[in-house]
Amino acid sequence: xxxxxxxTGSYLPTGKLTNDDIAKLVxxxxxWIKERTGIGSRHIATDDTTVSMAVKASKKALExxxxxxxxxxxxxxxxxxxxxxxxxxxxxxxxELKALNACAFDVNAACSGFMYAYTIADSMIKNSxxxxxxIIGVETLSKITDWSDxxxxxxxxxxxxxxxxxxxxxxxxxxxxxxxxxxxxxALYCHSRSNTNPLLKETDNCSVEDLTSSDPLxxxxxxxxxxxxxxxxxxxxxxxxEKVLCKSDIAKKxxxxxxxxxxxxxxxxxxxxxxxxxxxxFPHNMEDAGNTSAASIPILLDKCIREEIxxxxxxxxxxxFGAGLTWSAAVIQF
Numbered sequence: 001x002x003x004x005x006x007x008t009g010s011y012l013p014t015g016k017l018t019n020d021d022i023a024k025l026v027x028x029x030x031x032w033i034k035e036r037t038g039i040g041s042r043h044i045a046t047d048d049t050t051v052s053m054a055v056k057a058s059k060k061a062l063e064x065x066x067x068x069x070x071x072x073x074x075x076x077x078x079x080x081x082x083x084x085x086x087x088x089x090x091x092x093x094x095x096e097l098k099a100l101n102a103c104a105f106d107v108n109a110a111c112s113g114f115m116y117a118y119t120i121a122d123s124m125i126k127n128s129x130x131x132x133x134x135i136i137g138v139e140t141l142s143k144i145t146d147w148s149d150x151x152x153x154x155x156x157x158x159x160x161x162x163x164x165x166x167x168x169x170x171x172x173x174x175x176x177x178x179x180x181x182x183x184x185x186x187a188l189y190c191h192s193r194s195n196t197n198p199l200l201k202e203t204d205n206c207s208v209e210d211l212t213s214s215d216p217l218x219x220x221x222x223x224x225x226x227x228x229x230x231x232x233x234x235x236x237x238x239x240x241x242e243k244v245l246c247k248s249d250i251a252k253k254x255x256x257x258x259x260x261x262x263x264x265x266x267x268x269x270x271x272x273x274x275x276x277x278x279x280x281x282f283p284h285n286m287e288d289a290g291n292t293s294a295a296s297i298p299i300l301l302d303k304c305i306r307e308e309i310x311x312x313x314x315x316x317x318x319x320x321f322g323a324g325l326t327w328s329a330a331v332i333q334f
Contacts (some may be wrong), residue, residue, distance in 0.1 A: 001125075001126055001167055001168070001169065002167070002168045002169070002170070002172030002173055002174065002333075003122045003125050003126070003133075003165045003166065003167055003168060003172045003173050004065075004165060004166065004167075004168040004170060004172030004173075004332075004333075004334070005163045005164065005165050005172070005301075005332070005334065006064075006065045006164050006165065006166055006169055006303050007061045007062065007063070007064030007065025007066070007067070007163065007164040007203070008016060008058065008060075008061050008064055008162065008163045008164075008298065008301055008302040008306075009056075009057045009058060009059065009060025009061035009062070009063070009064060009161070009162045009163075009302055010057050010159065010160070010161040010162070010295075010298060010299040010302035010303065011053050011056040011057040011159060011160045011161075012043040012157075012158075012159045012289060012299070013043045013044060013045040013046065013047075013048045013053065013058070013158050013159065014043075014046070015043060015044040015045060015046040016042070016043055016044060016158075016261050017042055017044050018030070018040065018041040019033045019034065019039070019040055019041065019154070022153060022154055025147050025148070025153065026147075026148060026149070026150040026153060026154075027150060028150055028154060032116050032140065033154045034263075034287075035075060035289065036266065037154060037155060037264050037265060037266070037286070038265025038266070038284070038286050038287055039154065039155065039265075039287060039290045039291070040057065040287045040288065041138030041287075041288055041290070042117065042155075042156065042158075042290030042291075043157050043158055043159055043288075043289060043290075044142045044157065044158055045140050045142055045143075045158040048140070048158070049083050049140065049264050050079060050081055050082055050083045050089055050138050050139070050140045050160075051083055051092040051096065051172050052141070052186065053092060053138050053159060053160035053301065054077060054079075054089060054092075054093050054136045054138040054160045054162070054312060055093055055096045055097060056106070056160065057136065057138070057160035057161055057162040057298070057302075058093060058097060058134055058136060058162045059097070059304075060162070061134065061162040061163055061164050061302075062097075062134075062164065063184055064164075065164040067132065067164065069097040069098055069099035069102075070098075070099070070100075070101060071132050072097075072101065072102040072103055072132050072133070072134050072164075073101050073102050073130045073131055073132060073133070074103050074104075074121055074124060074125075074129075074130035074132070074133035074134070075090045075093060075094050075099060075102045075103070075104040075105075075133070075134045075135075075136070075256045076090060076105060076106070076107060076117040076120055076121055076133065076134075076135050076136070077089045077090040077093060077104075077105075077106045077107070077117065077135075077136045077137075077138060078106070078107050078108075078109060078112075078113020078114045078115075078116060078117045078135070078136065078137045078138075078219075078294035079106060079108070079113060079136075079137070079138050079293075079294055080108055080110050080113070080141075080144075080190070080293060080294065080323070081138075081139045081140045081141055081143060081144055081293075082106065083140075085192075085193075087235045088104065088105050088106040089106050089136075089138065089198075090104035090105050090106050090136075091104045091105075093134075093136065099134070102134070102281065103130070105200070107120065109140045109180075109187070109294070109320075109322070109326045109328070110293055110294065110322035110323035110324055110326060111261045111263065111291075111293045111294060111296065111320050111321060111322025111326070112178070112261070112294075112320035112321060112322050112324070112326040112327060112328040113137055113293070113320070113322075114135065114136075114137030114161065114294050114295070114297045114298050114320065115176075115178070115297065115318060115328035115329075115330060116178060116320075116326070116328060117135040117136070117137070117217075118135050118163070118165065118173070118272075118330065119176050119178055119328065119330070121133035121135050121165055122165070122173050122176070122321045125165070125166070125167050126167075129166065131166060132164060132165075132166045133164070133165050133166070134162060134163075134164055135162065135163050135164075135165065135298075136160060136161070136162045136298070137160065137161050137162075137292075137293075137294035137295040137296070137297060137298045137299075138159070138160035138294065138295050139159065139160075139292050139293045139294060140158050140160060141156040141157065141158060141222070141291075142156070142158050142262055144174030144190050144220070144221055145221060145222055146221035146222065146223075149221070150160055151220050151224060151226055152221075152223070155263075155264070155290060155291045155292055156222065156291050156292070156293070157289055157290030157291065157292050158292065158295075159289060159295045159296075159299050160295050160298075160299070161295050161296075161297065161298025161299040161300075161301065161302055162298060162302075163298055163301065163302075169332040171313075171334070172332065172333065173330050173331070173332050174248040174250070174315075174330075174331045174332065174333055175244050175245075175247035175248035175330065175331050176244060176328070176329070176330040176331075177240045177243045177244040177247065177248075177327075177328070177329045177330070178325050178326075178327070178328040178329075179236075179240065179326070179328075180324045180325065180326045180327070181232075181236075181324070181325050181326075182324065182325075184324075184325045185323075185324065185325070186225070187224070187225045187228040187229050187232065187323075187325060188222070188223070188225070188229055188322065188323040188324075189220075189222075189223055189226045189323065190220045190221060190222045190223065190326065191220030192220065199298060206308075210256055211299075224229065224287050229263075229325070230264070230267060230316075232252060232321070232325050233264075233267045233270075233271070233321050234267060234270040234271055234274065236259070236321065236325075236327050237267075237271050237319055237321050237327060238271055238275050238327070239275045239325050240319060240321075240328070240329040241258075241275060241317060241319055241329050242275075243270075243329070244316070244317065244329040244330060244331055245331065247331075248331040250315060252275060252276075253279055254315060254317060255277075255281070255315050255316070255317045255331070256284050256310075256314040256315050257281060257282075257283060257300060257304065257309065257310055257314060257316045257317070258272075258277060258281050258316075258317050258319070259282075259283060259297065259300060259304065259316055259317070259318045259319075260282060260297075260318075260319050260320075261297055261319065261320040261321055261322065262284060262285060262286040262289065262291060262292070262296040262297075262299075262300060262332075263291075263321070263322070264285060264286070264289050264291070265284065267286075268282050268284060276291065283300060283304055283309055284300070285299065285300050285303055287329065293322060294320075297318060299319055301318070310334055311334070312334055313333065313334065314333070314334050315331060315332070315334075316331070316332050316333075316334060317329065317330070317331050317332075318330050318332060
C-alpha cells in the first residue's frame with residue numbers, strides 16, 4: 001500500500017513587501033537581496049491569520065480532491081507560528097471546515113513540517129488509523145520576524161499550502177527519509193513566552209534582553225546563524241536525497257522534478273551542483289513568495305500541479321530542511 005496526493009491548494013495573503021520596501025527598514029537594496037537569496041518580494045498577512053490562511057488553502061485542496069470536509073478523518077498542520085499556544089491550529093481548522101469526523105493535531109518541525117506531517121499521515125493510513133487526511137503547512141512568519149534584523153527580515157513571508165492524501169495500491173509515496181540534529185538547535189531558533197510562575201524572582205523570569213524588549217510578553221523573534229544553516233543544508237540535504245533514492249531504488253536521472261524547501265536560491269543551486277543534477281529540474285517560487293517555512297513546499301507543489309509542471313505518473317522528489325535542525329525527503333509518484 002502507498003499513499004497518494006489527490007488534491008492540493010494554496011493561499012498567499014494580498015499584502016506584499018518588495019525588496020525596495022525592505023530597504024526602507026534596514027540597510028540593504030534589491031540587488032543585494034536578490035544576489036544572495038533569489039527573493040524579490042514576499043507576501044505578508046494583514047487581515048489573515050495562521051488559521052484563516054490554512055482554511056483557505058484547505059478548501060482549495062478539498063475542491064481539487066472532489067471530496068468534502070466530512071470525508072476527512074485526519075488533519076495535521078505543520079507550523080511554527082500558530083495563532084495560539086493552545087488549542088492546536090489543526091483543531092481550529094477542523095472547526096472552521098466542520099470536519100467533525102477528523103482527529104486533528106499540529107507538528108513543529110519548522111521548514112520540514114509539511115513533510116513530517118505527510119510522513120505521519122502516511123503511517124497512520126497504512127496502519128488503518130485513517131483513510132483520508134488533510135495535511136497543511138502554514139506560517140505567519142511576519143509576526144515572529146525581527147524587522148530590524150537584516151539577516152532575517154529579507155527572507156521570510158506568510159502563506160499556506162495543503163494536500164489531501166489517501167491510500168493507493170500502485171502509486172504515491174514510494175520512500176521517505178526524515179531526521180534531526182538537535183545539537184545544532186541554536187543555529188535557528190525563536191524563544192517563546194517567559195516563565196512568570198510565583199516561585200521565581202522578577203529578574204529570573206526572563207533575560208535582560210526580554211526585560212528591555214518592547215514585547216511585554218517576552219516573546220522572541222527568529223534568530224538565525226545564516227552560515228551554519230547554509231552549511232547544514234548543502235551537506236545534509238544531498239545525503240537525505242541519496243538515501244531516499246536508494247530506498248526507492250530509483251536513479252537520480254529518473255526523477256522528473258526535485259521540489260525543495262524554498263529557503264534560498266544559493267542553497268538550491270549548491271544542492272543541484274553537489275548532486276550533479278541540472279538546475280532546470282528544480283522549480284522555484286521564492287522570488288515572489290520568499291521563505292514561508294512549513295508552507296513553502298505545499299505552496300510550490302500546488303503551483304506545479306496546477307500549472308502542469310507536475311503531471312500524472314511523474315516521479316517527484318520532495319525535500320525539506322530547517323530549524324531543529326530537521327530534514328525530510330520523499331519520492332512520490334503522481
